[in-house]
Amino acid sequence: MRATRFICALAVPLVTLATAGWAQRLVEEDLPEPDVWEEIIPEYVEAEKVFNSRNQADSRALFDAFLAKVEENSIVEDPPEEIHALVANTHFLRAQVDFNVGDTEGVEQSLNTLLANEPAFAWDRSLVSSKFAELFDAAKAVLVGSIQVAANPTDARISVGRWTADDTGLLQLPLGPHIVIVERPGYSTVEQEAEAVTDEVPILEVALERTAAVLTLFTSLEETEIYVNDVLQGTTAVPSGGAPSDAARMILDDLQVGSYELSARKEGYRDFRRKANIELLQDYYMSEPIELEPTAGTIVLRGLPAGVIVRANGELVAPSFDSGEPALILPPGEYQLALTHPDLGRFEADVDIEDQDRVELPIRLRPPLILLGVLGGDETSTERLRSLLGERLDGLDRWALIDRSEAGDAVLSAAGVETPQLRAFAQAGSRQAIPWAKIQEEADRRAKGALYVLAVLSDELLADRAHVFLFPQAPLPTQPDVVDIALSEGVSDPLAAMLDSSIISERPSMGATIVDSPVAQAPLVVQIVEGGPAQAAKLRVGDEILEIDGVALTSSQHLRQELQARVESHVRSGKTVPLRVLSASGEREVQLAYETTPVIVGPRESDLLYSAAAYELLRLSLDEESLVPPWVIRLNQAAVFLRGGDLQNTIRFLQSVDPPPSSPIGKGQIKYLQGLALAAAGGEYSSNADASFSEAAEVVNGRLYHADGPSISPRAKARMRVLN
């Protein structure tokens, strides 16, 4: 039988359909419940095993038992084809047993039953004796006849009840009249009576009438629902006997000429929709299976550092880099994302994504802030402070609070420190040195984090305050920050604000020293820095700044506030701001270009946590995408290490600072800090300190901390004179 091929056009750009050899129509097997039929199969297997053993005779009883079970089950439901085949085999093997034991009657009875049920039963002659084969042939000759069906189209299915014709259209049937059914999708079905006889093979010619077009659809996934014009037609399935890797299919066999909206749907996947134009009543089939795309949203993890472990709803997920940037492709839904990195910290976000959503998630790992516990109080006060700290610090923007309170006692114990020592230290100082380096080492070992928090209540019984110690991981400076908080008011609000503020900042700079002289009417310019904005605006020493941008000024601080208030609107747009000034020659207006310059941390700032700053600077120094100039980071690092008493690192960082030549804070501050570090080292370094201060003093217009900060020269000279 050869298939006829057509080329047909379907609506654009639709599925390519082509006719092909007709495959047998899928018949949904009315399978029994697996537990009914599958349970008896082992009994057949056992019987066949015994049949092939020396005790073949014993198999007869087993075969009988199997048949009895089949009969029993058949009362409830029809057996599947597989059971029919086993039943046929049972009769065939049972006939051989009877033959071997010489029970001729039994042989005859079994073969008769076999051929009545399976007239086309096929077997291997080489496996049986010739005598038995003769008995079988004789029985078949008496009981089985044939009908040859010539069907058009040739791939029509020809059947009589359970029995189907072979590829040539030959039907083997019990002798007598039968209703032959010839059928094929897209055609009308024909039922015709014919008689099976032994002496000849009657030929039955049947031509089917085409009534519909047939479209065979394939889907890569089983059980895909197929809709035609949004009406469910059924679900695709792998044909019986097909390999699991074969595409699932479904045949639409009642399509008339016309245009159809085909769709394939499956939960968890995007709908597939195409139009199909049926121009002729013929067979069509889809050349490629429909590949349903899973529904998914994309969460782009912007700025994801290497080595981060990502969990979505607690499950590990691996980011995809297919689009060049790290992204999570996840089915639609709500996700709690948790990203962790052993050094860089933690990031959490709740994301709700729809199919085909693309969510950009800037990843900012928050370093772990380890709460090492609340010490030195009764249980109620301890729990109260712990809860308050948790409440206030859990919502920090820059830190991820992790409660490791259970580690606090162990850390102190291992470092040989007792709570009263810490309390005394915090309250006023203590002669008994506290081994901060050891505490830091133990904290790193037992509850590794970026920054550690340890709170000590002010009193064992009646605490109304607490001292919060903060220190960073090694090798950052060990000296802690101590923040005093009241238990009764606002509690750790100032602490939270301090933790959430950044050490990196910029301030507007004028490049001028401006004071409030009682002799002047307005803020008075007493010094102008060469190359600064004030000089560029042609401000002069002795000028009094009456107004900024139309606002009358009351003090130099007022001027600074007004400048600060315009940072957002002016600095980024490069605008200037008008100043009305009074000089000996009268009033005039100048345009001051807005300029901000970095602020370098001072040695004793009351609103700064040096421990947190040290860690922030460390992170910035490792972040290759940071916009903060490296020299600003290093200069700040030097200042933080100097404050922490780590002179070696102070010098190391200062030696690596390379500010741009135009920077108003630069060489002078470097040399001054170097002088401070060397002076603190003392001894043989005193002369080096003197040299550093001397160089710092010589820097023209050198400023500390900021372009408008205090002059370095007089400070350096004061330090230097004493060394001399």
Place this chain on the structure above:
Amino acid sequence: MSLLRRFAPWALGCALFLCPALPAQQDGAAERLFVDAQRQEREGKPEEARQAYELLVERYPDTLQAETALLLLSDAYWQGGEGDRARKLLDKLTQDYPDSPNAAAAWVKQGQFQIETAANPEELEAARTPLRRVPVLFGPVEYPTLEARVEARVRSGEALLLLGQSDLAALAFLEAIEDESPSSWLPRALYGFAHSLFRGGDWAPAAESLQEVLNQEAMEEGLRQNASTDLGFIHRHWLRPALGQDRWARARAISVSGLTLKRPLHVDVSRDGRILIHDGGLGEVLLVSSDGELLERAAQPRAKDVAWSYDGVGFVATESGVVSIGASERQSFTGSAALQGIVSAQRGAFNEWFVLDKKVLWGFDRHQASRTLSAAGGDIVDITAGDASEVLLLDRKKEEVTVLGAGGETVRRISSIGRRPKALAVDVGGNVYILDQAQKTVEVRDRAGNKIASIGPNVGGIELRDPEDISVDGQGRLYIVDSRLAQVIVLE
């Protein structure tokens, strides 16, 4: 009676009197005593408060409250004039609790008391010893935030300024600013640092530091006022000349509210601009605010001069002594030396008096011991006290100004000062003003004696007729008393 009941009284006695109290119990009792003492103080019962503190020290010596009580007691004794007793308590604190932060506070108090009683530079220098100990004994590693250490640095710096050692003073202040955590002492340290620079002539950074003082949120109002005044001085005496401008932009006669001056003869103006005027015609001494409001007037028919002391007390010199404005303080010199009639008197930084008696300058220390300071053969017509415990003498005969150090030694001389010098003034920058009555001019010399300005006889449109005395306030405004004009003229 059960055994327990028979022993109960003994057990109670043990608990109350015999057995040493547990630390927590001690702290509780000490705290109660301390609170009680403070209450007594608030209620104006100092004696009861003192007794409560003493009881606390005696009964609970090992408590923090006892340490604090010792500090408070020492203050109380000091203010009550029992210096030795106060010092003994401080000694006890430093000896018995050497590691306590309160011991650091005791060292500072030792220094403070010694500074207050220092009669000369040597004693002032000695007063720095306990202050210097504090940063050494109580370092920042063990005591990261110790206010007593900051106080020690600041007080030490202030003593050094008084001793004229502005370089060392600058470092002491700088350490308080840069090496210590911010404290209530920061504005004072910034002010001291500014003054150190000011003394060295670094006026721009001095102005910067003074502005930092003004930028501080919390401080004593007096300090804010002083910083502002100093900025005015810098503006007038350094910035304006640097720009080629006159120091004084205008002159005006001070109009005293509700009063007409008759024959003003003497004037002295405090640092903050309060004006003392001796009017011979009225026979009165007037205290007038900088804007002319009459604050106080006193009949002083025998007044010879008026002066403000280093610490801001106004005095009137009479023939036999001095009396403070409001007469709460009176000092007589008649029994101490062979005085013939006081012409002028100034109180110095060590509470010593410089008394000009006719032609001789006498020095009286705080214990009334006197000595002659001026060389013979001169004709001293005026004296004035300068910074760093200097005193300046105007000698008409020698036509020079002599600057004496705190020990009476001659530090420098300013010569060729005109034919009829009459009065002398000095400003906070060390500039010397000499009034020449014949020329009706005021000549201004810098610290080195260089002439930097000359004013008069016409000052801002006012023609001087008979100038008698001059003075300069903290902002560098120059005041001239003219008896014939019957005016006090201020150049500002």
